[in-house]
Amino acid sequence: MNPAIFAGVLVALLASSTRGKQPSRAPFSTGSVVAVLIWSILGPAFLFEVGTVIESLIRGEYRTALIALGFAVATAIVLFPWPIARTFLIPRGRVKASWAITRLSFWVWSGDVRGGALIAASWAAIRHAQRGHELDPTLVAWIERRRDAKPLSSGARWQLGGAGIVASGLLAEARGDRASARRLLGSALELAAPTRPKSAVTLAAEWLCAEAMERGAWREVEFLARTAPVRTRRLRLFGSIAARLTGIAPLPGDLRLRWQWLIAPNRRVTIELIRRALATPATASERASDERRRAEPPTLPDAEPLESALLLHSFMLACDPELLDRDDLARLGVAWDRALEDPQLERRLLERGLALGTHERECSPSQLAELVRDDLLALVRAAGLELGSLSESSELLAKAARRLHAELLDDIEITANALEARVKAKRELPAIDEWQTFLALREQYAAAVAVGGLELRRLAFQEVHGPVCALAVWLWNERSERALGNAMFHWLLAEAVVVDDAEAVRLQERNVDCGV
Numbered sequence: 001m002n003p004a005i006f007a008g009v010l011v012a013l014l015a016s017s018t019r020g021k022q023p024s025r026a027p028f029s030t031g032s033v034v035a036v037l038i039w040s041i042l043g044p045a046f047l048f049e050v051g052t053v054i055e056s057l058i059r060g061e062y063r064t065a066l067i068a069l070g071f072a073v074a075t076a077i078v079l080f081p082w083p084i085a086r087t088f089l090i091p092r093g094r095v096k097a098s099w100a101i102t103r104l105s106f107w108v109w110s111g112d113v114r115g116g117a118l119i120a121a122s123w124a125a126i127r128h129a130q131r132g133h134e135l136d137p138t139l140v141a142w143i144e145r146r147r148d149a150k151p152l153s154s155g156a157r158w159q160l161g162g163a164g165i166v167a168s169g170l171l172a173e174a175r176g177d178r179a180s181a182r183r184l185l186g187s188a189l190e191l192a193a194p195t196r197p198k199s200a201v202t203l204a205a206e207w208l209c210a211e212a213m214e215r216g217a218w219r220e221v222e223f224l225a226r227t228a229p230v231r232t233r234r235l236r237l238f239g240s241i242a243a244r245l246t247g248i249a250p251l252p253g254d255l256r257l258r259w260q261w262l263i264a265p266n267r268r269v270t271i272e273l274i275r276r277a278l279a280t281p282a283t284a285s286e287r288a289s290d291e292r293r294r295a296e297p298p299t300l301p302d303a304e305p306l307e308s309a310l311l312l313h314s315f316m317l318a319c320d321p322e323l324l325d326r327d328d329l330a331r332l333g334v335a336w337d338r339a340l341e342d343p344q345l346e347r348r349l350l351e352r353g354l355a356l357g358t359h360e361r362e363c364s365p366s367q368l369a370e371l372v373r374d375d376l377l378a379l380v381r382a383a384g385l386e387l388g389s390l391s392e393s394s395e396l397l398a399k400a401a402r403r404l405h406a407e408l409l410d411d412i413e414i415t416a417n418a419l420e421a422r423v424k425a426k427r428e429l430p431a432i433d434e435w436q437t438f439l440a441l442r443e444q445y446a447a448a449v450a451v452g453g454l455e456l457r458r459l460a461f462q463e464v465h466g467p468v469c470a471l472a473v474w475l476w477n478e479r480s481e482r483a484l485g486n487a488m489f490h491w492l493l494a495e496a497v498v499v500d501d502a503e504a505v506r507l508q509e510r511n512v513d514c515g516v
Contacts, residue, residue, distance in 0.1 A: 035107035038078060046075045077101065082108040085120050093128030095121045095139055099146070111197040115163020118147050119200060122170035129174050143171060148430045158483035158516055160431040162188045162196025166204045168432045173207075182211060183439055189229055190490075192516050195483035202230050209238045213273075218242045237264040237274075244277040254278055306349075309339035313375070321382030329379060333394025336372050340365060340396065373400045380451055405456050408448035413463050415441055420467035423474055431481050438468065438488055458499045465504055468492060472511070482516045489514075 049072035056065035077084060081104040089098040099121035102109065109116030121143045129135045147164055169184030185204040188196060205228040212220040225239030237260045240252040252260075261267060261274045312335050316328065339345065345365050377400050419437065429437070445464055449457040468488055476485030493508035 035110060038106065042075050042079055046072060046079055049075060078104055081105040082116075082120075090120060090124045091127055093124050093131050093133065095124045095128060095143070098124040099143075108199055109163070109197055111194070112161050112163040112200075114146075115161055115167060115200065116197065118143065118167035119163055119170065119203065121146075122167040122174060123203075125174040126170055129176075135174055140171065140175065143167070147432065158195050159480050160435070161483045162191045162204075163200040164432065165191070165435065166200045169204065170207075178211070180436075182208065183443075184436070187435070187439055187487075191483050191487050192490075193229070195486075195516055196229075198230055201228070202232055202235075205230060206232070206234055206238075209235065213238070213242075218245045219248070222246055222248050233260070233264040234266070236260055237270065241270075241273050241277040244280050305335070305339040305342045306345060309335040309372075313372070316379060317375070321379060322384075324379065324383040324385075326385055329376070329383065329385060329397070330394060332379075333376065333397040336376075336396050337394050340369055340372075369396070372396065373403070376400055377404055384450060401452075405452055405459075408452060408456065409459055409463065412441075412444060412448060412460050415444060416463045416467045420470060423467065423470045426474075428479070431475075431479070431484060434471065434475060434481070435484050438471065438484075441468065442491065454499070457495075458501075461495055461499045461501065461504075465492060465496070465501075469507070469511075476511075476514065486512070486514070486516045 049068050052068040053065050053072060056062070056068060081101045085098045085101045085105070089101060099117045102117040102120035103113060105116055106113060125135060125139065125143065128139075147160075147167060150159070165184055165188040169181045169188065172178075172184060173181035185208055188204050189201060205224060209221050209224050212218075212224065219242070221238055222242035225235045225242060228235055240257055240260055243249075243251055244257065257274060257277055261270060264270065309332075312332050316324065316332055319328075345368075349365070349368070373396060376397060380400075419441065441464060445460055448460055452460070469492060472485040472488035472492070474485075475481035475488075489508055489511040493505065493512055496504035496508055
């Protein structure tokens with residue numbers, strides 16, 4: 001019997017013997033044990049087969065060499081499935097072949113072989129699309145069916161883990177949905193360590209860095225590379241290049257940059273990046289500050305409140321929102337307070353309307369206030385500032401803050417109530433859709449608290465805590481999606497600590513202690 005066939009039978013027997021059993025708490029997973037057994041049996045056999053091929057060629061026994069080569073290839077597929085898939089199949093866009101071969105990768109994907117196969121198939125789908133071929137919807141559906149199918153047996157207590165989420169992110173990239181890909185791949189890094197294989201986390205972190213570099217978001221690259229849960233040579237290089245370009249301490253020296261580039265893979269691809277980083281002086285922080293320095297705001301005339309407010313308003317709209325700070329927007333708010341309180345405002349609006357040839361005022365003072373308030377809210381959002389602190393300096397900004405708080409809370413309440421109703425009705429979605437529902441609510445929550453401050457954060461947390469907790473408990477207790485439920489518990493606990501909700505902290509601490 002071919003040793004490769006024997007190993008396949010052995011793997012099937014081991015898989016069937018673990019069906020229906022709880023996972024072992026031993027430091028080595030079932031996949032690692034299977035990999036060790038396969039190598040113990042097939043390693044010597046592979047060396048013998050290669051030796052037979054060489055010896056037969058030397059003797060001129062080509063028929064024997066061809067037979068031995070066939071056995072060696074079959075054995076190599078079992079021994080080196082992931083290198084074969086990554087080197088030959090994935091770059092050529094062979095989706096199904098990549099999935100099938102990676103199902104044998106018990107060493108690299110020992111924590112989640114099924115998830116690793118999904119990653120290989122999704123990665124191959126990206127390469128298939130990049131080679132100029134139209135992505136077949138039936139191929140995408142084929143991958144999704146295997147992702148959403150309930151496994152017959154599993155060595156893990158969870159079903160969809162970090163590898164499955166990374167595969168879904170890559171599949172979104174293959175479909176051209178870059179925003180979903182970024183969201184899913186970033187969220188995979190947040191799962192508990194046992195539920196996300198190191199290879200999946202590495203792939204996600206490196207993809208996120210590469211995508212951020214493509215957008216020119218070097219600060220994001222620096223943060224991702226230096227905070228990723230894995231440390232690879234490529235990530236260290238990315239982090240050092242980004243730190244040098246942005247001036248974020250600690251700044252790497254030239255020698256360190258060259259050394260990291262030399263030991264990192266794909267040096268031809270990164271040669272231009274390292275040249276650019278080396279050309280940037282070590283005092284990059286001062287250079288970056290000089291580059292980002294904008295022109296000084298105009299001097300406002302005291303006699304014309306409306307003209308002054310319009311002049312400052314147009315200046316702020318022309319600026320890069322990232323360069324605006326709290327003082328800039330507070331000054332604009334005060335300028336508009338003066339303009340809107342001017343008893344001559346209605347007459348000035350009428351004069352402007354006549355000057356523009358409309359023979360009537362441009363708009364009423366109340367309409368002008370609405371337009372200005374909308375512009376101010378857009379500037380606050382774009383600048384990433386907290387509206388609560390700004391409202392102390394301007395009546396207009398205070399009114400805008402109250403209006404925005406109400407709108408944001410209403411939106412969060414609608415979304416949270418819809419989630420709570422669905423969970424109570426037990427209307428089940430595929431695990432990846434449940435996770436994306438949570439991510440969408442969390443993004444909505446984060447966007448609200450970014451401009452609303454701690455006060456809004458406390459109110460918003462009261463809205464989302466119950467529905468998200470109910471979803472996480474449902475996933476953990478009844479659907480065996482413990483990786484997803486545990487990640488949601490961790491997020492709720494972190495938010496409960498921030499808003500100082502003692503009761504929620506105690507509840508989520510108990511939930512987090514359940515583990516995965």
